[in-house]
Amino acid sequence: MIVSGPDLKRLRALADQTLVVLRQIPGAADTFLEQAAEQAQLRILIDRRSVARYGINVRDVEDVIEMAIGGKPIGTVFEGEKRFDVTVRFREQARADAGAIGNILVPTHDGGRVPLSQLARIEVVNGASIIARRGKIRQISVRTNIRGRDQGSFVNEAQAKFERAVELPGGYSVDWGGQFENLERARKRLAIILPITIGFIFALLFFAFGDALHAGLVLVNVPFSLVGGIVFLYLRGINLSVSAAVGFISLFGVAVMSGVLYISEINRRRAEPGTSLEDAVIHGARAQLRPSLMLILVAMLGMAPAARATGIGSDIQRPLATVVVGGLLSTLFLTLLVLPSLYYLTAKKEDR
Numbered sequence: 001m002i003v004s005g006p007d008l009k010r011l012r013a014l015a016d017q018t019l020v021v022l023r024q025i026p027g028a029a030d031t032f033l034e035q036a037a038e039q040a041q042l043r044i045l046i047d048r049r050s051v052a053r054y055g056i057n058v059r060d061v062e063d064v065i066e067m068a069i070g071g072k073p074i075g076t077v078f079e080g081e082k083r084f085d086v087t088v089r090f091r092e093q094a095r096a097d098a099g100a101i102g103n104i105l106v107p108t109h110d111g112g113r114v115p116l117s118q119l120a121r122i123e124v125v126n127g128a129s130i131i132a133r134r135g136k137i138r139q140i141s142v143r144t145n146i147r148g149r150d151q152g153s154f155v156n157e158a159q160a161k162f163e164r165a166v167e168l169p170g171g172y173s174v175d176w177g178g179q180f181e182n183l184e185r186a187r188k189r190l191a192i193i194l195p196i197t198i199g200f201i202f203a204l205l206f207f208a209f210g211d212a213l214h215a216g217l218v219l220v221n222v223p224f225s226l227v228g229g230i231v232f233l234y235l236r237g238i239n240l241s242v243s244a245a246v247g248f249i250s251l252f253g254v255a256v257m258s259g260v261l262y263i264s265e266i267n268r269r270r271a272e273p274g275t276s277l278e279d280a281v282i283h284g285a286r287a288q289l290r291p292s293l294m295l296i297l298v299a300m301l302g303m304a305p306a307a308r309a310t311g312i313g314s315d316i317q318r319p320l321a322t323v324v325v326g327g328l329l330s331t332l333f334l335t336l337l338v339l340p341s342l343y344y345l346t347a348k349k350e351d352r
Contacts, residue, residue, distance in 0.1 A: 005172035150239035228330025247323030
């Protein structure tokens with residue numbers, strides 16, 4: 001999450017409060033502030049009146065400070081085709097602390113030397129090591145990893161506890177981002193894509209069979225595949241994620257194809273003269289068992305290694321492959337047993 005606002009000290013206080021809240025939530029791991037704490041910094045404020053009194057330009061003082069502390073190139077050395085700058089600066093003991101830096105002599109135009117302490121105020125203060133901005137507004141990021149639970153419930157709990165424990169003053173705001181932001185974006189897209197996809201599949205099935213009832217029976221395979229995918233995710237302790245949702249979408253295609261094989265074969269046998277509805281259903285399901293078994297087993301065996309992966313990128317592979325393997329397994333048995341039964345019941349009602 002990102003806390004934004006104008007004042008760095010106030011931002012730091014709000015971020016520290018948020019850090020305490022997040023660490024108390026079950027599932028939070030490796031919680032930390034992205035920006036490091038304040039660090040000691042050397043501040044040199046040039047006194048323009050003193051500089052003018054000695055007849056020195058401010059730029060001359062800055063050049064001396066740059067050369068003495070940071071180093072300044074004064075020449076170049078060539079080694080073949082390589083070129084290196086020759087940089088000079090004061091020895092370490094001459095710039096070790098504020099007192100030593102104050103004794104640095106700055107030349108005047110008349111040939112004199114004036115200690116830097118008489119031309120500037122030298123002090124050591126605490127200051128921010130990093131100042132991050134987003135949309136021209138200062139921000140501090142509080143980061144955490146989630147282990148052992150899904151992102152949605154974790155963020156919902158975190159938001160509720162944050163609202164109770166942390167009071168945001170005017171001009172300050174909080175944004176919840178990271179992987180949760182990607183999940184929300186994907187969820188909104190899937191909420192649009194999934195109905196369109198299922199509607200498009202239904203339209204194709206309707207044109208293929210010429211019957212809305214048969215097209216609906218094929219789509220019954222979609223919840224059949226959902227059952228196995230969800231059960232396998234639960235058994236393996238894997239939370240629903242974007243990759244798992246993508247696995248469900250790819251699973252729908254195989255499930256629908258399996259249903260098309262069964263319904264088409266049963267319709268073909270029903271069209272044969274002298275074949276009863278019961279015989280067409282039984283023999284049609286039996287005939288399509290082997291093709292459906294080959295179709296599903298090949299896909300399952302191809303996904304099995306990804307479902308057991310533990311290396312780099314396995315957090316994306318495992319949910320997707322687990323959904324596909326579990327969904328195909330439930331599709332295999334439920335399509336074989338339930339789909340012919342549903343076909344028989346609906347067709348029997350139509351015959352009446």
